[in-house]
Amino acid sequence: MRTVANIIKSERIQLGRTTVKQALPTVRVEQVSPFLLLHHFGPFQVEPGEEAFDVAPHPHRGFEPVTFLYSGGLRHKDSRNNEGILKSGDVQWMTAGRGIIHSERASPEFLENGGTIEGIQLWINLPQAKKMVEPGYQDIKVEQIPQWTEDESRVKIRLVAGDYNGLKGPAQTFTPILALQIELNREGKTFVEIPESFNAMAYILRGEVTLNENFSYKSETLLHFRNDGGGFSLKSNEPSHILVLAGEPINEPLAQWGPYVMNTQTEILEAMRDYQMGKMGFYID
Template sequence: MIELVIDARRKDLGGFEVGRVLPFARRRMVGPFIFLDQMGPAEFAPGADAINVRPHPHIGLSTLTYLFEGEILHRDNLGYTQPIRPGEVNWMTAGSGIVHSERTDPLKKAQGGKMHGMQAWVALPLEKEEIAPSFTHLGEDAQPTYENNGLFARLVAGEAFGAKAGTPVESPLFYVHWEMAEGVRAAPPPPRAKGGYSERALFVAKGAIEVDGRAFHEGQMVVLSPEAEPTVTALQPSTVMALGGEPVGERLIWWNFVASSQARLDQAKADWKAGRMSLPAEDSLEFIPLPDEPAQATHAPAEVEPKPTDPV
């Protein structure tokens, strides 16, 4: 039932740890998901720097930010300023190009507190790579949920279990948040042959689960075989993200850019370096400069590690 197990690669970004799951050497993408990070868990002392990601650009993808604990303040060059809190969704489609920052609100910084969440990048289909950028925020009550006998489920994006989330996705996918009490059982959407999806995976954000007689713990992704129909059992109270969808084809990834051609990546680099991509009006005093990296991109390199300048 299990095709591959991926261990998140942890990196300290100066008091805040990120666990990078995708991309990985043996598995570049799961469906259209080309990037997956676990943010934290962490607890910040009052006044300590928490999330402080300066303005930076994206092309060719949608970002999905989802929190279990804490708060992040999003600002972008479309004019949106939007805090995101647990259970809510920030869905930002870069398309032809967008610039945003992710910060901790000064008041929240003064108070301190916990931070734990996920950030995913979803590659856009070829025909949608250059669509106009956009931003959508969904409140905690805006997505379908289910709760029964120790299982809480929220459909964060896409379609699954006969429900459809309000997130404006551009290709077939699902992204589900499970909170599972010890001993609770659940199952991901079925394989494509039975009305589900071609590619599926489970990420353990907290706790431990059993799949096909094997135990998996926090920070591990279980990539399921195409025809697998597993039962997932919580070995202790657990937080699990189930995700996947239909492939959109190979993509190049370099820094914050995703594209189907090297020429498009080179153009994005040149645009950012030359200042042709505007900064958010409410956060325009600083930005992340273009990294000094080799000019040639690779296909979703597994070697990419979080850097202090990386978006979270």
């Protein structure tokens, strides 16, 4: 069994008008390579016609911003003329690469009808050789994501990225990554296998789980594992939702400033200049 290196309770931070729970980075843990950032937004209850989740146009370079939408509706638009609507269960996997400008807002349908919105935004680093690739956009619908049940249907697992249980997730990645969405009913149990070379972490969105038949952990907690075993077991003490993320670490220098993730400070300055010069495209709403 893998043991826990760090137990991270997410902290609330303000992003514009939206409050999010930040589990990564922290003062103690700057990254769990290749994962750089994990924000949990919601659950927010929105009344019909009420203003909701709205992240204005902003640039990115050198990494992949990924959104797992658990409930609600989001509208994505970017400077590469990509536009898409995410609904409950959908995943948006965007490659910023050499540079892109995008916005994420509650979808018109969701704003009209109201409801609950909740999701995870994840930043995944790109290796140096791929940081300047052409930007890309994967609009992954819930119907495309393989899922199965275990433990007499008390466990439901969805495979977003990577190879697992003889299946392959729909997300195309630049480095080996495993992304599993796990839903446990009361007393549901599962063992999560992790490749030996992968870094791994598990974020508990809601509920309470017992890890490795030992300690229990509650919602809004990130468990960062040591690389000392073939996986870990989870057992729910109450209905729980967990996002498991694992990947081959990128052992390269890291330079980061705001929305840019590169290898040197010179490259960060170049990203800032290129954005100002319009080399990341132009966002038209």
